[in-house]
Amino acid sequence: MGISGSKRVRNSLSSSPEFDSACDSAYSHCLSLTQHAFAGVFPYQLAAASDHLHRTLSTIRPHPLVLKWLPSPPTGAQVDSAFRAVTHRRPTRDDPSVIGPAQFREWAVELFSHAVVFNASKAVLCRVPIGIAGIAGIGAVTRSGKNLVGTAIGVYALGVATSVYLSLSG
Template sequence: MGLSASTRVQKSLGAAPEFTSACAAVYADCLSLSQHAFPGVKPYQLFSATARLHSRLSQSLRLISNWLPHPPDRVHVDRALKAAVLSRRPPRTDEDEDGIVLDQTEFQEFALEVFSDAVVSAARLALLKRLPLGAAGIAGAAAVVKPGKDVVVVAIGAYALGVATSIYLSLDA
């Protein structure tokens, strides 16, 4: 398969022109809503910006509409802020986030991180739901037919590989 799921999603989203234009539009909206009081987007604006971005992306990107019926939650937003922006900046002496402002490039990196994290989390959840149900179905059918242990193990393994592969391949925009 080659790439990890999160790398695959990030490459897919990063290459989509719809993603870039939606990020630029939402960034401009954030500046407008704050009446250009800041030179960029403040951390307190990111949750609502993510919801607006989700609204735009779910209409134009199949990856988002398939995997994210709802905008990413605050946990994803906070994790993405730390991973995409705060981890790349020099350590701060004060603990508050008052001085943090995201420019357009950082905002797009944040958006890429939050949406790829949310999509991969949704894919993992789908995998965790599908595998036990299918394995139980195969085991239940095997209890009736009694084909032998090796056949059941191979069938469950093939099913698991098929489900994992189908989910992985669907992580393209």
């Protein structure tokens, strides 16, 4: 089906003017909280930045992926995990205690792409078993053959997974 779901989400967010604008807004907001006394954002500010980004992307500058797959802001564990991934991949050369605008944007893409993919995966894991139970129940009531029920289950599961995958392009 092409590139993976997480790459589709990452590409959608990276190329989105709404996401860029929301990142700039959240970064500026964090700088204003420290009264522009530092050259960047501190790691402890990332949870508030995540909430600010989510609020902006779901109300002020709506992004389709956030509206569909992220009804609430990413968790603290997701914020920390994204921060660790970004700092592990590309450590800062300047002051390691603050995050510059480029690394902040990279963190935001990492955070929101993983949160969207996590929620989409959760949706697949919830929808498929329910549908399979329904198809198996109908197959038992109608006394359909095992091959027909098995094929219907396979087609249904593939359809759900494809539907979710295609919705990840934003």
